[in-house]
Amino acid sequence: MSAEYATFGLAPATRAGGLLPGGDYQVHRDFVDFVVDGRPLLHRLSDLDAVSPLASDVPPSLFTAQVRGLLLEAGAPLPAGRFIVYGCPECEDLACGAVTAVIEPDGEDVIWRDFAWQTDTHADLELNGYHGIGPFRFRGTEYRTALAALLDGRAPGARRRVLLIGARVAQLARLAAALRTIGVGADIAQNADRVPADELRAYGAVVFGRSVRPGERDAVRRAFTTAGVDVPCVDGLAPAVPLLVAQTEQALDRGAPGQRRLTDLTALPAAAEFGVTSSCRVRLTAYRVDRLSRTHARDLFDAVLEPGRHRVPLDAAAVRGEAYVVARTAGTVLVTAVGRR
Incomplete structure (x- = not known):
């Protein structure tokens, strides 16, 4: 041949x-x-x-x-x-x-x-x-x-465990349960001070609860640096478990930027914009937190798109106030806050 x-x-x-x-x-x-x-x-x-x-x-x-x-x-x-x-x-x-x-x-x-x-x-x-x-x-x-x-063991190894840092155990417990449902291990701690270096090297990401202060976050990052491992750290955007799961999935993505189907994501109340590298199905979901701290989710878009730049109009009611947009393909998840002009 x-x-x-x-x-x-x-x-x-x-x-x-x-x-x-x-x-x-x-x-x-x-x-x-x-x-x-x-x-x-x-x-x-x-x-x-x-x-x-x-x-x-x-x-x-x-x-x-x-x-x-x-x-x-x-x-x-x-x-x-x-x-x-x-x-x-x-x-x-x-x-x-x-x-x-x-x-x-x-x-x-x-x-x-x-x-x-x-x-x-x-x-x-x-x-x-x-x-x-x-x-x-x-x-x-x-x-x-x-x-x-x-x-020979020279291929990149998967690190499917996530360390959740925060004092609000109930919220983190719900997040941990959700991550375990989709096959990602999760452990909860208030800090990483006494966690052995071998255990720290097993984590693929760190998720900070909203109550964790900047100094405490810096201490966790130093612990991982001392252990000789570089992991992405996620600052929880809102107390919404599906949104936090999406942020964690984004952090766990080990693919090179040039090999991802979604390259970027931005959102304003009028529209979301993103880049697609190959033909694929793209889904957009909005998460809105109301004044009573209740979370509302709404599917905004679901279609197969060709490579290139795309702009999708958003429903103003779905992204009113504190809101976030999740863009998802089979291999990539991106999360962004809805900006205000």
Whole structure:
């Protein structure tokens, strides 16, 4: 098979979890994505909510088996030499649908070809093939070196635990319960003074309650610096659990800025503006805190958008007073306060 060479790499990625209006939720998943010619392969698949088989929250033996398969050291799990490239983020059932491809050697090179959407053991390329994707020819040394790094423990590790700092235990307990619901571990403390350095290095983010004073926040940051770890710190915008969960998901996003589907988000009472790097579904939700400290949530927008800059008008009643907007795709969550002119 003749094909131009494509570069192959791996990068940490996240399928963002969250609490959605109406009581639904989606699970947080950390995984390693495939990067082809400098761009995440997942972004070439329009509006696909999926993760690669290289998920960091699966048992090590299963993770190793997936890597060995991609290295062609084991047989393909599906007929005709097909491998699962992306699957359901909630389970491992092929019936939910998966992107598969033939992965085969060609001398020293490795070929990925015949991408298709598959829901049973056989793929119908005519009906469900991704005809505009691939084939990709990877140099064998580059391909095997990238995957072997996962087996050697040199890939970025997931830190799915969050440290919640504050004195209002009831509010933090609700937040911790919500984070655990979507698969993110959470611990509560008033400070980090006596937390061992090994434990601090296990956290992927710190969330400060609104009652934590600036000096106390600085002390927590110093404790992490002393432990030799740099973690994002989240200042809670409002006592609204879904909003705090969204802020935490934004902080846990380990992807490089250039590999995120949402690049930025700003909001004024009239409209929200944001950038999209690849075709994807974007949802906007407003959270408003009234004078009695009650939180009101409203879905504002839900559509598949093409790459570029977008401006979405906002309902003035939904963002009146103290208000915030959450923009969400399958892999990115951004939160911003609604500014005032």
